[in-house]
Amino acid sequence: MADDPFLNKDNLITKSAKKSSLVFRMVVLMIVMVCGVYICSICLKQLNFQTKSRFLSIVIDKPCEPPNIEEWEVPYVHFPGPQTYSRAECRCNPVRFFAILSMQRSGSGWFETLLNSHINISSNGEIFSVKARKSNASTILDTLDKIYNLDWYSSAAKNECTAAVGLKWMLNQGLLKYHEEILEYFKRRGVSIIFLFRRNLLRRMISVLANQYDHAAKLLNGTHKSHVHSHHEAEILAGYKPFINTTLLIPNMREVEDMSTQALEYFKRTRHIVIYYEDVVKNRTKLEEIQDFLRVPRRNLESRQVKIHKGPLFKQVENWKDIEKTLKGTKYESFLYGNYRK
Ligand SMILES: *[C@@H]1O[C@H](CO)[C@@H](O)[C@H](O)[C@H]1NC(C)=O
Ligand SMILES: *[C@@H]1O[C@H](CO)[C@@H](O)[C@H](O)[C@H]1NC(C)=O
Ligand SMILES: *[C@@H]1O[C@H](CO)[C@@H](O)[C@H](O)[C@H]1NC(C)=O
Ligand SMILES: *[C@@H]1O[C@H](CO)[C@@H](O)[C@H](O)[C@H]1NC(C)=O
Ligand SMILES: *[C@@H]1O[C@H](CO)[C@@H](O)[C@H](O)[C@H]1NC(C)=O
16 A cells, blocks of 8 residues: 555655745746736837837937038028938938029029039029919918928929929019018028029010910910020020010010019028029130039039020011110110120
C-alpha cells in the first residue's frame, strides 16, 4: 500500500508545490504578454500618427528654421503648409509672396511668362479677372489666402520647391476699390509688390483698341488672341489699324496716369519695386533686379511670346495726322516718336 501514489505523502507535497509554481509561471507569462501587447499597440499608434501627419502635412513636425537673413526680411519669409499636397523635401524651403500690379496691355502677360520660366517662381495669372472672386473684400482675401498657401491650382503651379508665389492683378480688378483691406492684408502677410507700368500710353492705347477689335473680329482663324507665339500671327493682328478718337485721347491717357499714381499712393507703404515695360524690353538685366527682389536664384528667363505692334507708330493707326496734331505741344508729345529697338 505504501506504493500507492495517492497515499504517498511526499509525492502529494511535491505535486502541490509543482502546481503552485506552474500557476505562478502562468501568471507571470500572462503579465508579460499583456505588457507586450500594450507596448506594441502604443508603438503602432505612434507610428500611425507619424505617417498620417506626414501625409496630411500637419505641422507637428519640427518647425522650420528661418534661413540666415537680416532682421527686416523676417516678415517676408514664409513656410506654407498646403492642404492639398505635401511640400515633401522642400517643406522648409522659404517662400516669398508677391503680386504684380499692372494695367491691361502693359506687357504683364509677357512679363509673367518670363517669371514662370523660372523653376522656383509660380505666378498664377490674372486670377481676379473672374467676377465672383472680386465681388467683395472677403472673397478677395480668401482667394489670396489660397494662392499664398500654395493651394491654388494653375498651369503655373510648380512643384513643391516654389520659392516665390504670386499673381498678376489689374488695377481695375477690385484692387483700387478695396485698397484698404488689401493693403492691410499685404502688410500683415508680408507680400512684396511689383508695379509694372508702361511708359508710352499712346502705344498702350493702340494695343487696347486692337485687342478690343479682335475680341469681336477674331482675326486668327476665328479665335481671339491677346498674346501670340509666332511672327505670322503678330503680323495678322497688327494688320488692323485702329482709329483713335482725338477728343478722348488726352482725357483717356490722363485717366490711366491717375490710376497708376493712385495705386502707387495706396500701396507705397508695402515693400515694392516699380518696373516699366519698356525698360525690361530694352535691358534684360532688369530681370536680374526682379529676381533679386523676389530673392530667388538668378536664372536666364525666357518667353515664347511675340510682340504684336512693332515699328513706328504712324504705321499703326488710321488717323495719324490728327493724333500728331492733338499731342504736339502737350506733355504727351514724346509718345508720338518714342520708339525702342526690338
Ligand atoms: C461676399 O460675396 C460672397 C459671394 O459673392 C457672399 O457669399 C458673401 O456673403 C459676401 N460677403 C460679404 C461680407 O458681403
Ligand atoms: C528651386 O527648385 C529646385 C528644383 O525643384 C530645388 O532643388 C531648389 O531647392 C529650389 N530653390 C529654392 C531657393 O527654393
Ligand atoms: C488658319 O488655319 C490654316 C489651316 O488650318 C493654317 O494653315 C493657317 O496658318 C491658320 N492661320 C492662322 C493665322 O492661324
Ligand atoms: C469722339 O468721342 C466723343 C465723346 O464721346 C463723341 O462725341 C464723338 O462723336 C467721337 N468722335 C468720333 C469721330 O467718333
Ligand atoms: C541695364 O539695367 C541695369 C540694372 O537695372 C543697369 O545697371 C544697367 O546700366 C542697364 N544697362 C543699360 C545698357 O541701360
